Amino acid sequence: MNDAFPAVGFDVARIRADFPILAQTVRGKPLVFLDSAASAQKPRAVIDAMVNCMETQYANVHRGLHWMSERTTDAYEATRDAVAALLHANDRTEIVFTRNSTEAINLVAHSYGRGIMKAGQAVLISEMEHHANIVPWQMLRDAHGTELRVAAVTESGELDMEDYAAKLADGRVALVAITHMSNVFGTYTPIERIIRLAHENGAKVLVDGSQAVVHRRVDVQALGADFYVFTGHKLYGPTGIGVLWARHELLEAMPPFMGGGDMIGSVSFERSTWAHVPHKFEAGTPAIIEAIGLKAAIGYVEAIGYEAIAAHEAALTDHALARLATIEGLRVIGRAQDRGGVVSFTMQGAHAHDIATLLDRQGVAVRAGHHCAEPLMRRLGLDSTARASFGIYTTHEEIDVLAASLERVREFFV
Amino acid sequence: MNDAFPAVGFDVARIRADFPILAQTVRGKPLVFLDSAASAQKPRAVIDAMVNCMETQYANVHRGLHWMSERTTDAYEATRDAVAALLHANDRTEIVFTRNSTEAINLVAHSYGRGIMKAGQAVLISEMEHHANIVPWQMLRDAHGTELRVAAVTESGELDMEDYAAKLADGRVALVAITHMSNVFGTYTPIERIIRLAHENGAKVLVDGSQAVVHRRVDVQALGADFYVFTGHKLYGPTGIGVLWARHELLEAMPPFMGGGDMIGSVSFERSTWAHVPHKFEAGTPAIIEAIGLKAAIGYVEAIGYEAIAAHEAALTDHALARLATIEGLRVIGRAQDRGGVVSFTMQGAHAHDIATLLDRQGVAVRAGHHCAEPLMRRLGLDSTARASFGIYTTHEEIDVLAASLERVREFFV
């Protein structure tokens, strides 16, 4: 693969060779996969780690005294170490495994929300949240009597910091839950400032890092966050595994979310006691094979390096914005300064679904719809957008194919 | 492999060849894996299905209009059909995917328990439940004011049907939650009778099929159950995927458990509406790769056939009970008539942990401890037992190795 604008030290051809699926054709055309923000493809290292587990070293964890169980427990728990290092957690016990970001947020909404928050306190989110960071707080509101506040987003697709500060001002916000990077605009939020302001006003902060952790190095200590969540399948890892990081003292104070094996201290019918964190929050047999896959994904990303990834993706995004700007009637949605490799757009005379289908016919996979951000769409006066999103394996050439294919869509429709 | 007592039409050597891990050695000895009740090993068909998904046909489901997403959605939803057929569900929409049995039970405890049950109504469980079928009902009791009743178990390890009937008699039990097969004794409960009695007394029934579905054909219509749960990893499938089956009208009436993408009808900050069942209960990106693996596991088991599996395992269990009976000081716990391939035992002068370690040194993997059934252990006056459990790949020879190894343990300790 001949990449016109390689980032220094970043060999996209070699990276592509690590992803078996990228050699596929779709509808007779080479696959141009521009839907990584929905879910990323998996490198050979991840596939191999999962296969290796199932072929050579598998048993249930934590409760076995035999070799297979001990070794599988070691491997499962080693993922906790890898995630703790990835996020710069203080302590490995601050890492809780969940199914995905959605479950991680629901866990906090349930355990911190119902367990610690009081009726009348407020949760503050933003207009550009994914449904995963809206609906759990609505459900908390309806079940528990908390308030749900929403900070506005500007026309450029950035958080309206004045509105945000105003919504914090009365001191009744107990928790801010906000995205680190928008899955619609690609905008990075000024998360350090957001957190500082929240803390000044007595609120804890949950950061939805589902998109951000894929593209940027995250240091929860430097950010000052209280909760950070992400999902394995977007970080080139398996489905079925996600992460909640939270400060140890918060996890200690929170009641468990689900009950069952592995999360208990002791059980009697009258009364049970809970295991120490993080086990208190991991009821039942965990996603063992998936955790082991996630560790391989983190290792893969770390070996390439976030700096190289960020540089590659910044170059891709610049290239994409430049190419898309040349297409008549195409409008890119969101014009934030600080943005990553997610580009939403509309095209005059062509609905996003039709764009997606016509691109698909040309082998180009993009997403179309509300991107699980209906309130944001409504705010923008849109029904839907088409969205191209980039990963470590995306090439400048693929963006050229996207642009050329979009030209053909335009000509087809107008 | 020379199997002394082959079940008719059942070629255990061929089956073993399908499980790559069984060729491993442990501590220099051939692996004798007798811990399948904790989690089963995975056949090549499951591994291949997962690899094939990741290498050739992967994208996020439900929300994509492009080829990869459409095909992945088809494959994910085809698992729902396979599970519906496995359990004889009326309708594919009655199948909800969860992480494991534990989450499935927690889902019911939360959505049916808090959403439909009233304070003062009771949940009736038995003394031989796994923690997964105890703790969620305790948490419901403590949060929602329901009562928790426990039906006794007899010395032989069977449900005390008189006590069960007595606990139902006042009509205040809204839900019976009971195991289909004990993970400690291997006992099958007389589930049709249990359900009939519950229904006569106005209670719905949740059946914990985590163990049973591995060994016997389950027909939820014939059983008359209202909820049935199982977990993929014990059925030779991946971790990270479990199943809740429930009657359509129950799922319709129940509020959602977790909020987020994929489970919504529409979202606004004021109010959101829910998607139809089963999607209402599947928030966020599901365990896609794992669902696809589970379908392969079901296909694998169905191809061998439950009848052949049951015959093989019955022969193994008889053989094991006969062999263990010859070991001095060894006591098998639970003497139910109707039982499957799970055998718990204690040995005079040797603690279960020491037995497990000494067996491990001989390559034999068994479990030791309370088996996530502490109240049952207390009822039996035990701290812990050692447990050998069998799967489709277990051979009579392996049971002979277990017996010989246990003889050596006995000699070592006494």
Add this chain to the structure above:
Amino acid sequence: MNRPGVSGPGTTTLADDVGDLYQQVILEHGRNPRHAGRLTAFDASAKGDNPMCGDRVEVFVKYAADGTVARTGFEARGCAISIASADLMAEVVAGRAPADTRAMFETFRHMAQTGDCPDCDATMEKLRPLAGVHDYPSRVKCATLPWHALMAALDGKGSATSE
């Protein structure tokens, strides 16, 4: 449909590739629907809504004195397929009894899902251009959404979804 300038580097044009789905009649009805708009007077209406993609449609029905569907109008936000389908639907159901209309939906749904219409009469043949969606499972819902809304209106229900 094979227009100059649409061809890419390959040997087929985009129109060749998607001609089965985006037939000329769909593009036309999608661009210039004849029955778009809220009826000034109507007897029944219902909304339809596809939560997975955000498509919405509202259908308005005016009955004739004999109970047949006199006129149908719709307001929609959606793709070319769903708008063309709404527009073609309005055309074919005019003058039909509600029972007929329901039967037509069943026939149409079968066609959209399978691509086949073994017993299509001349009227139903007008919907044939939409049969190409059968190859695109998630787009089937775009084509059937207005019909779901129409069925809800005939049933006196306020809304329908096509998930």
Add this chain to the structure above:
Amino acid sequence: MNRPGVSGPGTTTLADDVGDLYQQVILEHGRNPRHAGRLTAFDASAKGDNPMCGDRVEVFVKYAADGTVARTGFEARGCAISIASADLMAEVVAGRAPADTRAMFETFRHMAQTGDCPDCDATMEKLRPLAGVHDYPSRVKCATLPWHALMAALDGKGSATSE
């Protein structure tokens, strides 16, 4: 430890295989612990509990007038390793100041986890037979459980767990 009749079909005996873990001294202390039982009079006590396997121990401490640990007793349900460890612990801490006892725990924990004890004195050498657990991660907790309980007793806390 190499007894007749223990040898299986292989060339090594079970005792050869597990001799690193189940040394004779452990088997003896496991079978006939000298310090088992609740003290008739004690100044501090605490329970220890390993939720993953169900092992439980309760440790009782009687202090001397100078504040050193005069005697330690324990009640336990558990495996040979945990009972032998409790018994050996009771032996080595007798006459030690609480601060010493804490330091001994750290030394012992390191030994149990790694198999090494670079600065073991003669007293700590008595615990050396337990160093074999380092090869069995889940059994390390069996060996350290009584120590966790003892630390809790010294701290005036009622309980400890070794998860």
